[in-house]
Amino acid sequence: MSDKFELVDSDGVGFTEDPLALVPGTKPPKPRPRLRAALATVSRIFGYRIEGTALGWVSVGAGAAFAGLMLMRLFYGGAIGLSDQGDGQRLTCGMGLRAGNPYNTPVDDLVYTTYFDHRWYGEDCPWNTYGQAYNSSQLYLLQLAEWLTPLLRLPGVMDLRALGVLCAVVLGLLAGLLFAWTPGSLVGKAFVVSGVWLVVADASFAGYFVSPYSDTGAILGVLALMVASLAMWRAQRVHWWHVAAIGLIALFTATTKTQAVTFAVVAAGLMLCRRVGDPASLGQYPLQGRWFGIGAVGALLASVGQYLRTQPARFAELNQYNAVFVEMLPHSPHPDQDLARLGLDPSLVSGVGSRINSPNSVTELPGYQGFLDKTSMWDLLSQVYLHEPTRLLSMMGRGLVGMSKLRADYIYSYPWYSGRPDTQEWRVSVFYHFWRMMFGALPLLIVALTLVACVLFIAVLRVCPDQQDKSIGATGLFLAVAAIAQFWAVNLSDGASDLIKHLMLTNLTVGLVLVLGVYSTVVLRSSVIRERGVPK
Template sequence: MSTRFELEAPDGGTFEDDPLALVPGTKRRKPRPRLQAALASVSRIAGYRMDGTGLGWVSVGVGVAFSGALLLRLFVSGAIGLSDQGDGQRLTCGLGLRAGNAYNTPVDDLVYTTYFDHRWYGEDCPWNTYGQPYNSSQLYLLQLAKWLTPLLRLPGDMDLRALGVVCALVLGVLAALMFVWIPGSLVGKGFVVTGVWLIVADATFAGYFVSAYSDTGAILGVLALMVAALALWRAEQVHWWHVAVIAAIALFTATTKTQAATYAVVAVPLMLSRRVGAQKHGKRYFLQGRWFALAASGGLIAAVGQYLRTQPARFGELNQYNAVFVEMLPHSKNPEQDLVRLGLDPTLISGSGSRINSANSVTELPGYQGFLDKTSTWDLFSQVYLHEPFRLLSMMGRGLVGMARLRVDYIYSYPWYSGRPDTLEWRVSLFYQVWRMMFSSLPLLIIVLTLASCLAFVIVLKVCTTQEDRSVGAVGLFLAVAALAQFWAVNLSEGASDLIKHLMLTDFTTGLVLILGAYSVIVLRSSVIREKGTSR
């Protein structure tokens, strides 16, 4: 039996591995036909785990393509966005801006992308918080859009199309980093990045990038958390800045809106999941290498807690009113008993199904006194739902139906100059169509597929031996827990009030979970094959 090897010829070719080929005058191997060589190159690239400069340039190209395709999706054939149902005005008036609509005309049927400087007075800014400023990290993105507006030669003092450009560029950077840190071949990396693009570019989510809604920053934050978690779990040695970046991104995400605070809570076990610095051999205790992560977690929770405390009191009252009179009482078999358990006057049952500004609102009744002190989310959970835990199952069912709907039909897509009021845009809707096809008639399948993905993540963590492969399982589990926490935050806080819209972030995170769940099967198969090849 002879050993096969190749030697490099002086002119860059290779000699036959037969020893006679080294004898002067012998012929070298004939070049393969071009088609065969091209197919071999494609096959090699598909299974090649690139490192260094090669992967860097490919990832830059992926990021540019991601941003460019998203910009085309947002602006070619006319810009699209989201009409303002009132939530956007809470933010823009805080920047001293007003939409460019004519006086006394609605802004909820068309998108007004151009905003002008305006001096607001008293309770007009914003109207639904009685003049108290609404805080959100989304304001940083809007400030950046305001600064970019004149540079992009857009009209007004701020144009939301500049925000769309900002979001496309940020998402391009995240896509490039994701391409670098997702393990596997170029084809596998491309599968994940393409799946993410189909989600963010879908008609369900794309409009947020040209809107004043705080959900825009939340979407960017969730993707950034996913990428930062990949970096943390891929690293052979974790540094303090891995943890610091996750804490900063989690803080930005959690402060986009109050319901997104769950992402800060879920980020804590993520930061504590790995030890910082080189670890010595021998017996180790849990806190070894985790002191920085513990301090960062404490700072994160304290900062988010302060953010929640500084929100307008009127805004908190709106949420608590909805949680009781829109979600809890209409779905209760004994609503009077629920009120008694909360220490409230049973006569407030007359407000069941009402909103705070409805004609049958109970805010003016004497029994409403002390309502805010007795109806926090913890009060509702401990005093009502723990006594009847099966009610949580019916709440979960309503939430799953809301998730299966995916997109609301009362927030519209086209700008005022399009002449298309009250119209939804569907130019890219593959994710929506697949989601509706799978879940519209059987919402419970959302839980089934999410649990199946979690099982795949656990198996990847148990079976795969390389740190880069295990990162898919760890990040997938983090996103699954984040989706679950966000789901219950929405249902327990406001519930049936605007449920489909409020579940948007849950839908988005779940979409990422399902993509990683599918990809984890590929990673697991590749890891097993690689291990079998190594053991031979």
């Protein structure tokens, strides 16, 4: 491998060592001012692709810069994170840890980064599942943060600032791979990586990296799936480890929280879309080269199914109660008929708008018996929503309004020692302001731009002959489908209950889709130029 730059521009057209060299058969160019000539030279040089060892070193630099900027984003000028609304406590109490807040004081207005050993009793751990352990792959990240805490000389048994450092390192690694595997020129690669940084580092998402929420692992998992998809689709020959890597990452992402299981379902299609083995030796038989993928998908879905079965029964009850009494019935023109369709006692209509622990909760009424057996997501779809499909459109509208807000205004950012309770930080908010400007007044535009991006991704897959270029289309399409699936999983499960926060992962994924959608236009243009042989 050579350490030198290969003089091939972003469109694959070869040039001499002098970017301004005369093309044979053309007239000599008119003399230009030195400044314009210098700018033209720079633009040509930045259009070159780099290969081999040089690309590796530049990718390492891009990953290091990404991680360094993320560390500055999280800690420069004072650490930021997310206050705990209760979802984080169900994970940390299972580790035998308690936040360092004074006794009998709330933890939802300030960030308490330091955790200490604590012995929990009975139903206190966690309070919202009646003492049944909550399983999440996020626990692996928290355990690594616990191990890192003394190494970084941070106080307590576990400090969430160690988790922030760990996440920055993982993000840097993913960014380096993203830079290396994104097709195109230096500028194109830098555009994609910079766009991803602006999304991930935005005030709407960055705080999760210094928080106990399971969403932290989900964010890392989505980015890792994006990188793994690029790796598999750009390869001329798909190996078994491409499929295995996607399966393992999808398993980690799907088991961070129950609503994220949609990523495993969508990733299953990604794992089967290409055949494993040498393309020259694979025949026309459609299953040839896909047996490993089929086995891996089966293992993935079985593991996710087991994860769902091992979740606390109380947690499933909370979700189903919210889906019926917080989302479905309050927005129904005839809630008593909906209950009858589900085979439930119409007297439960008294609980419309209630939560499971509200004073008007119906859990103690005789008619509540059998509620869990009759209100699965499939029951709600088949017995209610498919009879009145227009209600799904109104649900979509409420979901889009929730997405347009992007950030919940009741989760705060600053640690207890900052003296800034009930305060959100906005140090990096370019993506937030772009999002609110685009979608704040017209949430339906989210759907329109996502569909436009999907059309561009399909065009890349159909028009571009280069396998590396196709990786952008395939990865963008995968993320778009994943965002749509996640959107409906949130709306059909908890729905209006904490909607803005639960749609965070959908918003993040759509942000990545928009970045790749813009870049796909560059990929299409470059591919057309190469095919026509038109010099830049």
